[in-house]
Amino acid sequence: MKSFKWSALALLAGSVIGCGVPEGEEPESVELGEQQSEIARGTAVPNGTYPWAVSLHTGATPSTANLQCSGSHIAPGWVLTAQHCFDSNLDGVISASEFSANEIWASLDRTRISDTSRGQVIQGAQVFLNNTNDLALLRLASPSSAPIVQLANTIPAVNAAVTPAGWGLVNNSGTVPDNLQQGQFRVTGSNALDLFYTNVNTEEMCGGDSGGPVFTQVGGVVQVVAAHTNSPGGCGVSTGNATGSRVDVALPWIRSIIPAAYGFVWADQPSSTATYTPSSYYSHNSTGGTNTITRTAAGSYRVEMPGLGQNNGNVQVTAYGGAGNRCKVSSWGPIGTTLNVYISCFTLAGAAVDSYFVAQYYRAGAGNPEQGAYLWADQPFAASYTPSRYYSYNSRGGTNTVTRIGVGAYQANLPGFTLIGGNVQVTAYSYGSQHCKVASWGTNVVDVRCFDTAGNPADTYWTLRYTDHHVATNGQRGAYAWLSDSTSATSTPNSWYQWNALGTPLTASRWGTGSYTIHIPIIESYDKTSAMVTAYGYTNTACEVSSWYSGSAGGTDVNVLCRNATGALADSLFTMSYITNL
Known part of the structure; x- marks a missing residue:
């Protein structure tokens, strides 16, 4: 029989003192077949609320009989919980008598354990122990479509x-609820590793809830501040402080285990009939794999990124050069552990054509404090819908939605964002020759417009990526800008919508009709760099990157050409994003 050092019966009987546990409090661990304890006299959570809350249990079919711990879904396929759920004596080793990752299953997006009409149940695959604080990360065997929750970078007062x-x-009689419970508590203090809190009314942490979220709500944004670890003895009222392991002090560890994953290529041999490895100066894979490109037909390509293969993330594509071609993403998905991205390129008339292009893949990690979101708009004719959650991400935990406001006119809603600024990239999706662009964006709304080859509004699929003060990971160099003046010879892009990881403002130059340079000071272009551009506005102009290189004054110059539907160079606003692995 698998067993933890402390049983639920012991927890209900009285206090014990264990490894790393404050006197008078005890870690909430259970023996197989016994029940994890909970919030006594708490309130049942309305169905669908806190869809990122996770129930951890010992069976593929969840029930109150096999419930073990709770947790929080913090990145696609990752759960934050308590270390002692796997390592009962907190010695840093999961022994044969304790629970391994694949013996635990996670129920996600299920307020009621028994509700099989919604959510998912996914087996655990790997567990990472913090060993400094009572925290663990459980990697699931496959990504989840459940929403994620934001992690706090400070503790509440x-x-x-x-x-x-x-x-x-929920009481001393051993009653286990089917429905997720919540309680009202207030913070009483903290130390270097833990947060302390006590009940406001008569609810009480009932010697259980191991790994469960302790969170705040500010401006409608939920932030997990701690994972619950210890409770006062018994299920009485006001019997002492409950304890949770602080999330903010563990953020560097969380980010190191669940970093953002990304890859990019510059397709520099568009007519090659053999699979080739693109220039390493302009290609990168965050897993260390070597990206390759295969031309599968005229204007059609397959980009392979080893190690990045998952059914999630986001892809953006732009044509490169000066020919006025348009490139888009046709599809992407895993073949084993390799991500296959399919790209299609067209002339202005809509004919398939071999073309240079830039493609970028990005999958969010955990614990990025900045705003970020992406989505795949997969229902082009629907009036309003929630896009596939496998390919949708919102760093604030909100559920992204898309509304069709007219032919080829869409609005993406990214709830939870409160800051003005950032950068948006949009790419048309599918095998047709339509193209899409950013029309405008505000605090949490992005307008998108799509057109056919003649420049008429057209319904189509598309992908969107939004970043704010980052371009891939929060520790990576990069820059972005919205060209907010398309007619002046020189200009400084709007300060709200430009960013340089090294701090120096970007500037813009116009060399002629539809011809521009964005200058990025300090950041050089000589190794593992990538530039992306999307036209901006409500007209049918489209833009491409014509080149980027280290400028004579230092830093990087990104050159952009914009054209109207007839192919003539035309002045246009646009957004540019630049990424480097340095």
Whole structure:
């Protein structure tokens, strides 16, 4: 029999003192077949609320009989919980008598354990122990479509309201709820590793909820501040402080385990009949794999990125050169552990054509404090819908939605964002010759416009990526800008919508009709760099990157050409994003 050092019966009987546990409090661990304890006299959470909350159990078919711990879905396919759910004595080793990752299953996006009409149940695959604090990360065997929750980078002040949530016992009689429970608590203090909180009314942490989220809500944005670890003895009222392991102090560890994954290429041999490795100066794979490109037909390509193969993330594509071609993403998905991205390129008349292009793939990690989102708009004719959650991400935990406001006119809603600025890239999707662009964006709304080859509005699929003060990972160099003046010889892009990881402002030059240079000071272009551009506005202009290189004054110059539907160079606003692995 698998067993933890402390059983639920012991927890209900009274206090024990264990490894790393404050006197008078105890870690919430259970023996197989016994029940994890919970919030006594708590409130049932309405169905569909906190869809990122996770129930961890020992069977593929979830029930209150096999409930073990709670957790939070913090990145696609990753759960934050307590270390002692796997390592009961907190010695840093998961022994044969403790639970391994693949013995635990996660129920996601299920307020009620028994509700099989929604959510997913996914087996665990790998567990990472913090060993400094009582925290663990569980990697699931496959990504989840459940929403994620934001992680806090600070702790709430004393007396601030916090809400713990989870499943388990709700009284001293051993009653286990089917429905997720929550309670009202207030912060009483903290130390270097832990947050302390106590009940506001009569609810009480009932010696359980191991790994469950303790969170705040500010401006409608939920932030997990701690994972619950220890409770006062018994299920009484006001019997002492509950304890949670602080998330903010663990963020560097979380980010190191779940970094953002990304890859990019510059297709520099568009007519090659053999698979080739693109220039390493302009190609990168965050997993260390070597990207390759295969031309499968005229204007059609397959980009292979080893190690990045998952059914999620986001792809953006732009044509490169001066021919006025348009390139787009046709599809992407995994073949084993390799990500295959399919690209299609067309002339202005809509004919398939061999073309240079730039392609970027990005998959969010965990714990990025900046705003970020992406989505694949997969229902071009629907009036309003929630796009596939496998390919949708919102760093604030909101559920992205798309609304069709007319032929070829769409609005992406990214709830939870509160800051003005950032950068948006949009690419048309599918095998047709349509193209899409950013029309405008505000705090949490992005307008998108799509057109056919004649420049008429056209319904089509598309992908969108939004970043704010980052371009891939929060520690990576990069830059972006929205060209907010398309007619002046020189200009400085709007300060709200430009960013340079090294701090120096970007500038813009116009060399002639539809011909521009964005200058990025300090950041050089000589190794593993990538530039992306999307036209901006409500007209049918389209833009491409014509080149980028280290400028004579230092830094990088990104050159952009914009054209109207007839192929003539035309002045246009646009957004540019630049990424480097340096």
